Amino acid sequence: MSASPRRREPANPVATGAGAEQIRSFSDTDKTSKYEVIIIGAGVAGLSAAYRILTKRPGTKLLMLEARERVGGRVHSVDVGNGSVDLGASFIHGVNGNPIMELSKKLGFEVTPSRMSMRAFMPDGSLVPQEDIIRVGPRIFGTVFEWLPEISQGASTEKDIPSDVESLADRVFSKDSPIYADTSEDANTEKKDEVFIAESTIRNFQGWTGAPLDYVSLKWWGFNKDTEGGDGLLVKGYGPLIQWMKEEIERLGAVIRLGEVVEMISTDEESGVVVQSRHDNDTTRYEADYSVITLPLGVLKHDPPTFDPPLPIRRQQSIQRLGSGLLDKIVLIYDKPWWSAEELKAGQSPAPAADEDEDDEMGDPMINLLLPSKDNPTRLMGPSGGAPPNHKPNLHPGAFPPRSAEYLQQNPNALMIFDVHAQNGVSALSIFVAGEWGDVMECCSEEETRAWAESVVKDYFKELVSGEVPSPSKVLRTTWREDKFAYGSYSYIPAGSTANKNLGPASPVDQLEVSRTLWGRLYWAGEHTELNQYASVHGAWSSGVREGDKVLVQLENRE
Incomplete structure (x- = not known):
């Protein structure tokens, strides 16, 4: 999949004269x-x-x-000493009848179910109550994977068929969208907070599509018939x-x-x-x-x-x-998994919001969702707040065009952090930076990217520990758009x-x-x-x- 015709410069610049090649x-x-x-x-x-x-x-x-x-x-895994982390693809999506799942079983490679249990963090580090997640979560997933496909593929008359120009965002953020169910102009504060959570979380689904929702066709959403069932993860x-x-x-x-x-x-x-x-x-x-x-x-x-x-x-x-969409990762590798339930109990730190019995049975949630601040809505859009950095304003070929400052302020995004330790025991957190935010992040320096990733984890996870959140021993990041043998994910x-x-x-x-x-x-x-x-x-x-x-x-x- 990755051989590229990119013209390389000769490794030895001396051997470039006539007859050298x-x-x-x-x-x-x-x-x-x-x-x-x-x-x-x-x-x-x-x-x-x-x-x-x-x-x-x-x-x-x-x-x-x-x-x-x-x-x-x-598909690229790298050894980090006590195991490996996937810098490219991670999941086996839809395990039923999936050829990768079947081959893994045949070869004896252990596959663990992808636990979609989730904990969500507010900007001050507090955890969103599980009952709120249980109430809002199904509405979000139902909107993307049930309501939108029914609109696009279940039209009963010709006039109901979405036009070629309609995007997922056109319907997701329309007044009839399920994310706005039971809300109105005079809705109470709790309902308005739920809407804010739903909107910012659903914008984060460009990690699934590889592209912002307003770039993805509504007409063909759900047209494909993919494998079904839950997702899996190769333990190693x-x-x-x-x-x-x-x-x-x-x-x-x-x-x-x-x-x-x-x-x-x-x-x-x-x-x-x-x-x-x-x-x-x-x-x-x-x-x-x-x-x-x-x-x-x-x-x-x-x-x-x-x-x-x-x-x-x-x-x-x-x-x-x-x-050609994009999903980049920033992987923070630590000496120990200080955020895990086992480490928190050992250090007598506050327990995660999930039920303690459920933690023992299911393990740590693999998905950590960071919710944006209404006061600083661009904080989670990358090191430069969703806009190309001044020192490198030109994006890479194939990148999504930059947004206006007004758009960035009005469309806050949640951010997903995947717990690698919950997958395979490696003490690492993987930040998924998708679509347009990945394109902008790739223009930021290694130092800017590391500083941003560290600060986000420290600010959002600070209530999990009694002391300071430690710094990672190593940080890896991908740049799949810049990669001349990929130009995207x-x-x-x-x-x-x-x-x-x-x-x-x-x-x-x-x-x-x-x-x-x-x-x-x-x-x-x-x-x-x-x-x-x-x-x-x-x-x-x-x-x-x-x-x-x-x-x-x-x-x-x-x-």
């Missing part, structure tokens, strides 16, 4: 320059395509080219699963070449495919009968390889119509009003278009090509299986 037909370590299949990208889609082909047709001459110096793409993260895929594919005979930045893909219906890639100073040409291209949508939109012949205009337009279908007006509105037809085989030689996989499972790890996996099966048909019929 050599084009090879194969490397000394390769047994052949001609393969049956070349897979471009060793993310989940590429790995699953390779696994499918090699398990169904052992002995297939298969090459994988990956731009990064690792496999996994936007995605790392062991990705490593198993790599080792198994290599055992089955695949050649995986890392650090190979694909620059050109030439196709001929008669002779096959030629792929040109660069590794440091060396440019190499590889030949194959077929190629599976798993480049991320963001790369295809902003920095694609040269295609010869050029991609059909319909393909180019579909790529540009679809949206996962795809979404934009509302017509936010899409390129010269191209017309986006629709699921675009997802079908970007998955169609070209010239009988080029096959396309990636989460953005999956109509029903896009924006997920299992969508990427399913797309690789789908394209692997197509290639197998060609290989078997050729024989």
Whole structure:
């Protein structure tokens, strides 16, 4: 999923004169320059395509080219000493019939249910009473996952069908929205506080969509039929699963070449495919009968390889119509999990708001929701309060346009902190910074980001401990938009009003278009090509299986 055509500068600037660059037909370590299949990208889609082909047709001459110096793409786990944390994808969404869940069970990788129990914090550090969460929470989730799909997909007459330009925000914040149920202009203070909580929390759902709600199409919300059931989490993260895929594919005979930045893909219906890639100073040409291209949508939109012949205009337009969203993480790693119920009891600090018996049975809530302050509504929008910092006002390619100061003041967002310790015992908190706030955060320095993240945790969690909230021993952060091998996290279908007006509105037809085989030689996989499972790890996996099966048909019929 992550091989990118980004042109690299030579690692040795001295060797840039005439004749310094050599084009090879194969490397000394390769047994052949001609393969049956070349897979471009060793993310989940590429790995699953390779696994499918090699398990169904052992002995297939298969090459994988990956731009990064690792496999996994936007699924990336890092070792932090006493375990690992996922810097990319974290969840297995919808465990029933989910191929990632089935593979994990088969391999014996432990999966824990994602406990959606939640505690919410006020700006002064006090905990929102659980009865308030129980009352407001279902209204929020019901609005997003029941009421909106019923509007978009359950229309009984043509006039009830949402228009192409309507966004999720148009209905979520309309007067008929369930988040405003039982409220009125003369509602009491308690009801108005509930509305404030509901509005700021539901804006935080751009962590789910990857995009602000006013950018996401209402017409196609709920159109896809994804896997069902609760969510799961791999206890040791995605790392062991990705490593198993790599080792198994290599055992089955695949050649995986890392650090190979694909620059050109030439196709001929008669002779096959030629792929040109660069590794440091060396440019190499590889030949194959077929190629599976798993480049991320963001790369295809902003920095694609040269295609010869050029991609059909319909393909180019579909790529540009679809949206590439963003979810970044700031991971604060501590010497011990000072916020956990066990540590709090040991230190005789105040207990969390959840019932003590429930804590013992269920463990700590995985989701910590920080609610914004009415006096400082932009505090949770990142180090620079949702506006690009003065020292770096230009956002990265594909970023959402900056908002006005007035908008930022009038649309406060909640912030989600995921408890990694509740997942796998690692003493870490992971702050999810999504969509437009992630784009702005990526323009802030490491120092600014760390200072903001630390101060937010210390201010909001201060009532949990009797003393001071400790500082983290290490802070990690992602920059998936800036990443030249990703340009974003996962795809979404934009509302017509936010899409390129010269191209017309986006629709699921675009997802079908970007998955169609070209010239009988080029096959396309990636989460953005999956109509029903896009924006997920299992969508990427399913797309690789789908394209692997197509290639197998060609290989078997050729024989």
